[in-house]
Amino acid sequence: MLVEVCKRGAMMAGLILGIQSFSSAQTWEVYDHNLNMTRKIENDNIKLLSESVRVSIVDQKLQLLNPQYKPFYTLKGNKIYQFLEPWIIVSEGEKYGVFHEYGEEILAPDFDEVQTYYSQLLAKKGSAYYYYDRGDRKVRTLGAFDEAFFSDNGQIIAKTPQGYFLPLSKNPNKIYQKLEVVNDKTILAQESTGLGLINREGEYILDPVIDKLDHVEGDFYFGFDAHQYMLIKATEQKADIKYTSYHRIAIENDVMLEYIHGKLRRVMKNDGILLDIIGMDSVRRMDKEHYNVYFRDHKVGLLNAEGKWDVSPSENITKIFPGNEGLYAALIDGKYGFVDKAGKLRIANRYDSVSKYTEGLAPFKVDNRWGYLDKNDRIAIQPQYEEVGDFHRGIAIVKKGGKSNLIDKNGKELLGNYYRRISLTDDNYYLTEDEEMFGLVNASGSEISIPKFDEIRRENYDHILVKRGNKYGLMRESGEYSLPIYYKNIIYDRSNELILAEDEYIPPVVENIEESKKKKKKGA
Numbered sequence: 001m002l003v004e005v006c007k008r009g010a011m012m013a014g015l016i017l018g019i020q021s022f023s024s025a026q027t028w029e030v031y032d033h034n035l036n037m038t039r040k041i042e043n044d045n046i047k048l049l050s051e052s053v054r055v056s057i058v059d060q061k062l063q064l065l066n067p068q069y070k071p072f073y074t075l076k077g078n079k080i081y082q083f084l085e086p087w088i089i090v091s092e093g094e095k096y097g098v099f100h101e102y103g104e105e106i107l108a109p110d111f112d113e114v115q116t117y118y119s120q121l122l123a124k125k126g127s128a129y130y131y132y133d134r135g136d137r138k139v140r141t142l143g144a145f146d147e148a149f150f151s152d153n154g155q156i157i158a159k160t161p162q163g164y165f166l167p168l169s170k171n172p173n174k175i176y177q178k179l180e181v182v183n184d185k186t187i188l189a190q191e192s193t194g195l196g197l198i199n200r201e202g203e204y205i206l207d208p209v210i211d212k213l214d215h216v217e218g219d220f221y222f223g224f225d226a227h228q229y230m231l232i233k234a235t236e237q238k239a240d241i242k243y244t245s246y247h248r249i250a251i252e253n254d255v256m257l258e259y260i261h262g263k264l265r266r267v268m269k270n271d272g273i274l275l276d277i278i279g280m281d282s283v284r285r286m287d288k289e290h291y292n293v294y295f296r297d298h299k300v301g302l303l304n305a306e307g308k309w310d311v312s313p314s315e316n317i318t319k320i321f322p323g324n325e326g327l328y329a330a331l332i333d334g335k336y337g338f339v340d341k342a343g344k345l346r347i348a349n350r351y352d353s354v355s356k357y358t359e360g361l362a363p364f365k366v367d368n369r370w371g372y373l374d375k376n377d378r379i380a381i382q383p384q385y386e387e388v389g390d391f392h393r394g395i396a397i398v399k400k401g402g403k404s405n406l407i408d409k410n411g412k413e414l415l416g417n418y419y420r421r422i423s424l425t426d427d428n429y430y431l432t433e434d435e436e437m438f439g440l441v442n443a444s445g446s447e448i449s450i451p452k453f454d455e456i457r458r459e460n461y462d463h464i465l466v467k468r469g470n471k472y473g474l475m476r477e478s479g480e481y482s483l484p485i486y487y488k489n490i491i492y493d494r495s496n497e498l499i500l501a502e503d504e505y506i507p508p509v510v511e512n513i514e515e516s517k518k519k520k521k522k523g524a
Helices: 513-523
Strands: 026-032 037-044 046-048 054-058 061-065 071-075 079-084 087-092 095-100 104-111 113-117 120-125 128-133 138-144 147-150 156-160 163-165 178-181 187-191 194-198 204-210 212-217 220-225 228-234 239-245 248-252 255-260 263-269 272-276 280-287 290-295 300-304 309-314 328-332 335-339 345-351 362-366 369-373 379-385 395-400 403-408 421-424 430-434 437-441 447-453 455-460 463-468 471-475 481-487 489-493 498-504
Touching (some): 037 054, 046 489, 087 113, 095 120, 113 147, 128 156, 187 204, 204 228, 239 272, 255 280, 290 309, 309 328, 362 379, 379 395, 437 455, 463 481
Antiparallel strands (some): 026 037, 046 054, 054 061, 061 071, 120 128, 147 156, 263 272, 290 300, 328 335, 335 345, 369 379, 430 437, 455 463, 471 481, 489 498
16 A cells, blocks of 8 residues: 555645655766866665755665765665655555655665654554654554544544544543544534534533534634524634624525625625625625625626725626726626726727736637727737737737737737747746747746757756756856756756756676677687
């Protein structure tokens, strides 16, 4: 059975190595960040698990390396299965073990499963589960269960045919009818007396006496007990009932509403009243923070998450959308335009579709083509595209003929070619893709490289890692190569501020002396 890494807890993102076989040892050229070679490391196979954790994998021996790439600790096992900081999970056959990244054996590789949660470990051998906490540095047996796992709040939930247990709590033998993971603070518990909430210490912060208890979002719950509705906020140490009512509260179309004597009276937020007003007919959620509120006198307004009107209730509008830059898209008589905060029409409703204003321009659609409007209802860029995006730092992604390009706010196309896909990266560059190859465009819209690489990734300014076939190189922002596409691998050791370029090591051929003599005789 494979290692089961618990996805419920925090700190679950880690480097999954999945090393299935060991490569032959390699030669590494070590460069500083100015790409001056400082030295070579011979006959080694180095992996960086994090900025500070380095491992050598040679002849099925796993060794942790110091910043000078010298071994200081040998790990058991013959494979690194997974690294979840600070835990190094190793495997040997179908068994798994765990070491701390500083070089300390926690669990020998003879377990069937391993789960992690911050500084805690949960391991299974047969039907028995074992627990380790870095705080007390002890491995202890929890018992035999059909299943056990970390909840999001760090408690362990275990299950047997008799029911559910919390083996880390003060009462590990207490049986629950049901335990359900809700968030990183609480567990929803069910007993014969009702529903309640349990914190990370395994103690009730809301006694199990509630008839109905639903998690709304974050720390908030919606409950019903006998004839009373309640809104509850549950933190790590306590649960507060923030609002109670004997009038009906219901969640309709993802909106919480309160009815008084059968008529809609209040729009509710997680811990109380968002809007209390007479004459409402219905409410529609537009996004996480906005609502269209419809009134019986045929007005509609756009309400925000603070209970304020982004657009005051106005007549002759079918739908109002969350806006930007003081203008809000509105559907009026089957066509789209823009209204201001008072609900007054500012951009005429003559478009098939529109989107938000960004940087003074808004996408609009007519005759199945998209263009851009300015704030004076003038066409800034003619409708000619199948799809358009928002402007970001003066650049937008557009699509024509099924392929994409970049344009500036004057409508000028910035790339000489259209590509199958263009994506904005987190560092404001653009990744281009065509025919399963990748290229890069800088934040100003200048093309660094057309799509011609199997992989491309910016490591730092003027350091762009590229791969073609099975070889790696480094490219500058100018598109010139600082390291040729030659290396088997290139990795960045950020804590050492070094770059390691892997060159395949070919051991010298040592000819057998007797065979050499025979060859010489035949040649004579």
